[in-house]
Amino acid sequence: MWHTLVWTDGHGGFVRLHLEAGTRSVRVSVPYGKAVVFCAYPLGELNPWGGVLHPLGRDGRVVLTLREGGVARLLQSLSGTAPEPISRLVYPNLRALLDEMLGDDWSCVDYTRLGTAILNGSLERGSIRSLEPFPVVLEDLPTGRWVSEERDDLSFWFDRGSMSVQRLSLFPGLHRFLNRESHMELHILVDTETEQVFVSMREPHMELL
Secondary structure (H helix, E strand, O other): OOEEEEEEOOOOOEEEEEEOOOOOOOOOOOOOOOOEEEEEEEOOOOOOEEEEEOOOOOOOOOOOEOOOHHHHHHHHHHHOOOHHHHHOOOHHHHHHHHHHHHOOOOOOEOHHHHHHHHHHOOOOHHHOOEOOOEEEEEEOOOOEEEEEOOOHHHOEEEOHHHOOEEEEEEOOEEEEEEEOOOOEEEEEEEEOOOOEEEEEEEOOOHHHO
16 A cells, blocks of 8 residues: 655755555655654555654654644644644653543543643643543444544444444544445535534545455
8 A cells, every 4th residue: 555755844944755555664855853753655645654853863763643643634634733842842741641641542631732732831730631521322324334534443234134233432623444345435524513423425545345
């Protein structure tokens, strides 16, 4: 599967590089003395793998992980309008704080609260808040196994012939599920501010089938 690698340039812009399928590492040029945020998007649009290269790092390497993808995507969005706070971010401290407050699963973090604290320079334990999952009820889906893009424990089997109903608990944001039997991709957008759930389906990229 190919990826689009995106990283911050330290001035509010971004650099993009297409990575062919099977590429496991790449050497790139980055701005000196700044924190650089990386996101690698599978097929150019799926949930990214992420990481941050800190200027005090010993070997100049960064390993991207799916766990850090959401936070890296947040940092890139903030960098587009406020590059200085992101360039000065001491990411090892942020990562340690997220580990302490959330453990291994960062998907439940309140990104709005976290982003505000980073921009205001007020990052502390109180800045890390875990959101409550939102109940989602699904009906009338094509039959088959729906595989979550995020975690295997969110995947489920749906039997349309039995008039079944699938109940999920999802955190705010966009969630994708793939059904190989029906060649369909399910999108669920959870908006807790309006307490609404938007559901849509489309044909997926051929590389996912």
